[in-house]
Amino acid sequence: MPTTSKTSPKLNLPKGAALLHDPLYNKGSAFTEAERLALGIKGLLPPYVQTMEEQVQRVMENYRAKQTDLERYIHLISLQDRNETLFYKVMMDNLEEMMPIIYTPTVGAACQQYGHLFRRPRGLFLSAKEKGTYNKILKNWPHRDVRVIVVTDGERILGLGDLGACGMGIPVGKLSLYTACAGINPAQTLPILLDVGTENETNLRDPLYMGIRQGRVRGREYDELVAEFVDAVFKNFPKTLLQFEDFANINAFRVLETYREKVLTFNDDIQGTAAVTLAGLYSALRITKKPMKDQRILFLGAGEAGVGIGSLIASAIAEECEMPIEEARKHCWFVDTKGLVVKGRTDLAHHKLPFAHEHAACPDLASAVEALKPTALIGVSTIAKAFNKQIVERMGQFNEHPMIFALSNPTSKAECTAEEAYTWTNGRAIYASGSPFPACTLNGKTYVPGQGNNAYVFPGIGLGAVACEAKHVTDRMFTEAARALAACVLESDLDMGRIYPSLKRIHEVSAHIAAAVAKVAFKDGLAQIKKPADLHKHVKSQMWVPEYREYV
Numbered sequence: 118m119p120t121t122s123k124t125s126p127k128l129n130l131p132k133g134a135a136l137l138h139d140p141l142y143n144k145g146s147a148f149t150e151a152e153r154l155a156l157g158i159k160g161l162l163p164p165y166v167q168t169m170e171e172q173v174q175r176v177m178e179n180y181r182a183k184q185t186d187l188e189r190y191i192h193l194i195s196l197q198d199r200n201e202t203l204f205y206k207v208m209m210d211n212l213e214e215m216m217p218i219i220y221t222p223t224v225g226a227a228c229q230q231y232g233h234l235f236r237r238p239r240g241l242f243l244s245a246k247e248k249g250t251y252n253k254i255l256k257n258w259p260h261r262d263v264r265v266i267v268v269t270d271g272e273r274i275l276g277l278g279d280l281g282a283c284g285m286g287i288p289v290g291k292l293s294l295y296t297a298c299a300g301i302n303p304a305q306t307l308p309i310l311l312d313v314g315t316e317n318e319t320n321l322r323d324p325l326y327m328g329i330r331q332g333r334v335r336g337r338e339y340d341e342l343v344a345e346f347v348d349a350v351f352k353n354f355p356k357t358l359l360q361f362e363d364f365a366n367i368n369a370f371r372v373l374e375t376y377r378e379k380v381l382t383f384n385d386d387i388q389g390t391a392a393v394t395l396a397g398l399y400s401a402l403r404i405t406k407k408p409m410k411d412q413r414i415l416f417l418g419a420g421e422a423g424v425g426i427g428s429l430i431a432s433a434i435a436e437e438c439e440m441p442i443e444e445a446r447k448h449c450w451f452v453d454t455k456g457l458v459v460k461g462r463t464d465l466a467h468h469k470l471p472f473a474h475e476h477a478a479c480p481d482l483a484s485a486v487e488a489l490k491p492t493a494l495i496g497v498s499t500i501a502k503a504f505n506k507q508i509v510e511r512m513g514q515f516n517e518h519p520m521i522f523a524l525s526n527p528t529s530k531a532e533c534t535a536e537e538a539y540t541w542t543n544g545r546a547i548y549a550s551g552s553p554f555p556a557c558t559l560n561g562k563t564y565v566p567g568q569g570n571n572a573y574v575f576p577g578i579g580l581g582a583v584a585c586e587a588k589h590v591t592d593r594m595f596t597e598a599a600r601a602l603a604a605c606v607l608e609s610d611l612d613m614g615r616i617y618p619s620l621k622r623i624h625e626v627s628a629h630i631a632a633a634v635a636k637v638a639f640k641d642g643l644a645q646i647k648k649p650a651d652l653h654k655h656v657k658s659q660m661w662v663p664e665y666r667e668y669v
């Protein structure tokens with residue numbers, strides 16, 4: 118990859134010391150002699166002009182010297198705040214290694230200590246106290262052509278619960294992945310924290326907590342805040358994609374339903390997870406050689422991830438088998454804290470109702486497995502070890518290749534480990550997890566477990582939606598994204614038991630997904646640009662690369 122390119126004539130460069138403090142334009146020690154003279158920074162840098170490769174060497178030397186992941190996180194975020202081009206060069210070249218630092222799990226620890234680690238702000242903070250002024254505050258953001266926003270209200274940060282304003286690390290990290298995985302221009306990204314208060318007593322008592330100190334706004338007032346927020350976002354940034362992230366169940370489904378057909382928006386916890394899991398299922402079916410219509414999928418956990426996945430699988434089955442969605446949903450069953458979700462239960466939250474089928478009650482997962490003999494088990498319960506030996510062995514008796522997806526994060530919460538799934542089925546299970554698991558060897562064969570990482574999908578969805586200026590993000594875009602991702606899985610991946618491609622190929626994968634998404638947008642009349650002759654070429658041409666521009 119080249120590391121310099123000609124500057125665009127429209128660049129509005131800051132001059133002098135301000136240039137060195139603008140992370141989007143700063144090149145640090147790589148400013149050339151001519152640039153140093155012309156831009157008023159001569160003498161403000163050590164005299165030797167470094168290449169980007171030399172800068173990368175220094176960053177990596179320091180990175181490797183850090184003792185903990187949190188220190189590595191701070192090192193990388195500080196670099197991002199100084200020089201974004203260099204930050205993304207390093208990230209993109211070391212994505213597999215750095216993704217768990219810049220995002221889950223390390224970002225979770227960073228969020229927990231947000232007020233204590235705080236160095237420089239990044240993104241926009243809108244609090245309930247500023248109700249009525251969101252439109253004005255959004256005008257303070259220095260960049261006007263924003264194309265991707267990630268917003269959280271901090272209520273359900275990863276598996277860590279309500280972190281309030283400390284949740285800002287999540288939109289920041291997620292947008293870094295949009296750029297690192299799909300080349301969304303960092304100047305066009307905007308992280309937002311919608312601070313509606315917190316119920317986290319530790320935070321409220323912490324003198325270094327940086328959010329508003331009150332309980333969460335709920336009910337109508339909450340909905341009014343979100344409505345004002347969404348309205349202000351699209352007034353200020355009419356071409357943006359708005360991604361909701363880590364909202365709690367009680368709000369996430371309702372907010373999604375309210376806005377999904379009004380503006381360009383999606384919820385990654387619900388829909389992105391669904392697409393990546395559906396992709397895993399498509400890949401797994403290449404191993405089992407059984408059609409989708411023959412699948413009985415049992416979920417443990419009926420929250421955002423579970424219901425999102427079930428809904429998308431049902432959409433895909435309805436489309437492929439030309440059956441009504443109500444029929445297609447009967448392929449998906451859920452066990453929640455009270456047992457099997459069935460008709461007749463009176464304690465079901467609204468989002469579970471579409472999956473409450475006619476069936477006798479089953480008090481727990483083991484009895485539901487016996488009753489339904491599922492082809493796939495999907496764990497999205499946050500309950501470690503819930504897929505025990507007896508359950509996985511029974512799955513192995515019902516199926517030649519049982520699909521065992523233990524998606525709960527972090528690693529310590531996985532419903533079973535890769536090694537357990539392979540051992541208890543004598544290597545026949547098709548396993549995927551939410552957090553990465555190492556390869557394991559059984560009877561001389563090495564298995565590489567797939568990680569159902571949302572980062573396979575959301576950056577490509579974002580790129581596709583933005584590249585064709587789509588009006589909405591639809592379910593069909595997610596099913597096509599899942600098919601595109603599954604199509605990127607090589608036979609050699611499947612031979613190792615891996616149902617997702619290597620993360621090393623993420624740029625290529627994101628471009629394929631983006632093209633698939635844009636194709637749906639054009640087909641369904643949702644694209645707002647003139648159709649390019651070659652969609653794949655078009656999305657690739659939109660991908661930003663971390664190279665220095667020549668400013669003079």
Ligand code: NAD
Pocket residue numbers: 275276366386390393417418419420421422423452453454455496497498499500524525526527530550551552569570571
């Ligand atoms: P959530 O809080 O919305 O849902 C979790 C659900 O599990 C809740 O409905 C809860 O009632 C249920 N549950 C808790 N204990 C249970 C039990 N003993 N038996 C049955 N159900 C139980 O959270 P979510 O967003 O749905 O995420 C769930 C898990 O999935 C998390 O660990 C998350 O990290 C993981 N996840 C993984 C991916 C991925 O792999 N790509 C993506 C999203 C979420």
